[in-house]
Amino acid sequence: MWDGGLMKNGKKIIIAVPHGFCAGVRRALETVEKALELYGKPVYVRHEIVHNEYIVDALSEKGVVFLEHISRLPKKAHLVFSAHGVSPEIEDDAGKRGLDIIDATCPLVKKIHLQAVSYSAKGYAIIIIGHRKHPEVVGTAGQVDESLIVESLKDVGKLPEIAQKRIACLTQTTLSADDTRDIICAIKKKFRGRKIAVLNDICYATQNRQNAVKTLARKCDAVFIIGSENSSNANRLREVAEKAGAKAFLISGEKGVPPNALKGLNVIGISAGASTPEILISKFITFLNKMGWHDIETIGTEEKKIVFKLPARFAGE
Ligand code: SF4
Structure with missing residues (x-):
């Protein structure tokens, strides 16, 4: 396998750049945080705000309630639409029920x-x-x-x-x-x-992450994509890595590494879906460090930082 760097024990980690959060996910999460800050709990979110279980669990602990159906919500309840967007039917229904709609759909x-x-x-x-x-x-x-x-x-x-x-x-x-x-x-x-x-x-985030993973996969024995099973873009990253010739795994975190998956590997590639928080990548790297992978390098180019404006009520407009 590729040996462009100096590896002490032949073991190396390469991290794809860019990886992880995109502008739409950042905006959606900030929207929910602002709603919590301004209105207190509970804040309701239709569907998972973004497809990542770690984020959903963390927000649930703060008082966010995730639901698929809005029929039981009390009038004036604060309801956030997830980054994935909704149909006009749901928007109309929420309006008729007198809910306070906060739209976190990615622009x-x-x-x-x-x-x-x-x-x-x-x-x-x-x-x-x-x-x-x-x-x-x-x-x-x-x-x-x-x-x-x-x-x-x-x-x-x-x-x-x-x-x-x-x-x-x-x-x-x-x-x-x-x-x-x-x-x-x-x-x-x-x-x-x-x-x-x-x-x-x-979108730009999907394209950039896929391009980086393609290059990454060619230099690695195996690529680990960190993301939830229901994350479309994380699944696609795993497929892209596999098509580029590497063994590829989609894992929710270090606990999701299949038994023996690290056996015989020297160069391990890491990337993450657009809804995966950086902490999960850090934890996985710490885990690999303990398993003997210490050398770390990155591959790819930082993407231009894009920031989407928050919904008007939180953007001070
Ligand atoms: S459309 Fe792209 S930028 Fe928007 S939330 Fe989805 S992955 Fe992120």
Whole structure:
């Protein structure tokens, strides 16, 4: 395996840059913290604010209540929409129930909602590439009366005839860039002759983390992606590492390392999903230190720091 550095015992850790929190996750977490600070507990959050169990547990301890259904909430309860966004149906329902809505939807997801509405109004058929059950896709699909969802290349073959002459392809923000490219090619082929607007909505954070993991994987015996099982972008990072030729594991933290997974490894790569807090990476590194991995280096380039404005009530507007 790669030996570009000087390793005392042949064991080395390489950390992908960038990894971990993106601007949308930071904004969502700060929004919940501000709501707690201003209104006290309980603050309700529809769905997990971001897909990370460590964060959900930590916020629950502070008095945040996570729920999927809002029907039992008392009037005026403070309800935060998660970073993944919601459909207008849920927003309307919350409004009718007199809840105090605080929208922590990532602005990049909001942008996709607007694209769906705008292209649909112009008469385009809407195809959403993404995971059918993921809350972001459910929220985007809910913006329009009709849409088709494509999860994989296989699904393209199953798409029905589309009456409209124009088609808009929207994507979930956290997909694999490579897989999505293939799916879009297949859609173009299937609907040859139609005008197809491709709106590449895979976000900057997803792209940057995937690019870094691709480079990382080529230099490692195994790559550990730290993130929760339900985190779409963390799962994609694991797949990207595997496709690039490394053994790849998705672990929630050091306790999730499968038995014998470290056996025979010299160079271990680490990255983390956009919703994984830095503390979990530090803990994993400490664990590896104890297991004999001491040399640490990074690979990749820091991304430009992006900051999304908080919801107006917390941004002092
Ligand atoms: S991964 Fe991308 S779309 Fe999702 S919250 Fe982060 S910046 Fe927003």
